[in-house]
Amino acid sequence: MSRQIEDLLPEKPEARLRIYAYSIDDGAHDGMLKIGQTTQSAPARVEQQLKTALIKQYEIHLDEPAERNDGSAFSDHDVRARLRDKGFGKVDLEWMDCAVADVKTAIAELRTGVPLSGTHHETFKMRPEQTEAVKKSHAYFHSIWKEDMHAVPRFLWNAKMRFGKTFAAYQLAKKLGATKVLVVTFKPAVEDAWRNDLESHADFDGWQYLSRSTSHDPTTADKKRPLVYFGSFQDLLGKDKSGNIKPKNEWLHAINWDLVVFDEYHFGAWRENAKELFEGEDDTEAKKELKAEFNPGLGEFNEELDELGEDEIEFLPITTKAYLYLSGTPFKALATGEFIEEQIFNWTYTDEQRAKQNWSHRYPDVANPYAALPEMRLLTYQMPDELLAIASQGEFDEFDLGEFFSATASGDAAVFEHKSDVQKWLDIIRGSYSVTQVDNLKLGAKKP
Structure with missing residues (x-):
């Protein structure tokens, strides 16, 4: 040299x-x-x-x-x-x-070399799968708006834990040019993630984060800066004893939101006791809202609701340009076809492990963002044909894993409530199978 x-x-x-x-x-x-x-x-x-x-x-x-x-x-x-x-x-x-x-x-x-406000110090980029989720959602929204500019499209991210749904959702909002974002969750404990991502990353410098915990009057928010408001489903969307919108939330319904995000959607969307989420409502009103399948303002109610007036079926009178649903286990939404293939982005544990394994081949000079993740091995076992035949009949195919392995007490005193059935299941996967066990499964609801 x-x-x-x-x-x-x-x-x-x-x-x-x-x-x-x-x-x-x-x-x-x-x-x-x-x-x-x-x-x-x-x-x-x-x-x-x-x-x-x-x-x-x-x-x-x-x-x-x-x-x-x-x-x-x-x-x-x-x-x-x-x-x-x-x-x-x-x-x-x-x-x-x-x-x-x-x-x-x-x-x-x-x-x-860029001045930042507050504590916006993070500068990491999106991982490839996050970029793909944002790209696919953005393209889908615009394809719907191209056909009908007044349509309100919705999109589902079926993504495993640690996907980074909050960070990626903000990136989608930014790509959409959204300046008014409402985040509604069925699990209030996730607020820290939503707040930290917005207030720590340089990409969102200048954005405003408000929630009940920030104690700021949302009506005084700076209209020149992007706003994200976070709230629980129970607090934001409940009604008073007279069936009216809570006065403290009236401002929420006066805004035309650019994007509404439903986080942890699976926690509230299909629970049998979901009517508890509707504060102060009678059973008749709650049932009408449950029939809406938690698809607020989308006009996809059951046929028996068609004759009701708009005021009678509206349980989320919030206007928005688009909905984004986030869940790691949206099993019923997928099974019932609530979202078609074009409306879904999937990212599973298998996808993540594959990305980890292939990273060095695709990007040899870039640090592997999945390197810290543990190796995962997914194992399956073959159920006997007789049991598969019963499950495929449709009458006995409902199985609650939580109930099956439910236990009483804790620590050394813990015991399975359905100990004999758990033992039979263990016998099956170890190969100690008897045809007589088929009769036990036919008991249906009498068995866990």
Whole structure:
């Protein structure tokens, strides 16, 4: 290599600069972070610093490469300067009065050269299957709108756990140009994921996240910035004892939403006690709503409801341009044909394992995003022909796995409620099968 080329393309040193941040438990530095740099490992450098001060209680919160996207390096001075520009105070030497997410955001800004608001520090991209889900949904929506601009299309993502449905759903909203997104869930515990993805990723910088837990009046939201409102089905869509919309939710029905997302759809869509989700309604009204099969505002009600007035059958009087359904187990929706093939994106455990195995062949120079996933082996067993024949008759094909393996008590005292039947099942898969067991299955509802 000539001297001129060496000057233009200098080799990177093996020991690369890293930025670290840690806290100590000494009372005087509560809520503060020490931000430094090192070419060693962060733990080794922190040990050197604290050894002389005899401080043993500390926690390293951040340890990241100090490199921009173009390969150049930045320093801890740059990180602290960026934090000061964002309004965070320098307390003493390298100590800053800020949170870990604030440091991550400053580092992301230095890497990308793009200023970010709040704590939008994540910059990871969509995985191929997430990109495909967004692409297929976007294409389907537009194909429907091309035929009828007033149509309200719906699409289902049948995706396994850890697919990243929240992140991908936001990417779909962004691709659609949606500025008003309503997320309704049957499982309120998932709110953290929806909020974290929106408030931490740089792709959604400037977006607003509101929910009941944020304690902000949604009617005062900035109309110039994209809005995501998260709420539970029970809280947002329930009615008062008089059958009217709750006053606190009237604003929800006044907005023409760009996209409504139903998360964890399987939790509420077909439970026998689903009428409990309709607060303050009598049985007659609840039954009418259940007949709507939780397809709000889509006009796909049963024929016996056709003669009812619009006000009588409307249980989700919310207008939107499109619906996105998210579920890892939408078995009934698939079995009943509620969604046709063009309306479904599937991503199963088998798909994920295949992607993990083939990644290095397709992208040899790119880190495998599935590398941390455990290897999965799916095993099947052959049921006797006599049992298959019974299941195919349709009369005895309903099987509740949860009920079959239900147990009483817990710990060492736990016992199967249907112990003898579980034992028979084990005997079958071990090959100890007797034709007399066919008669047991014919008991139908009397058996689990």
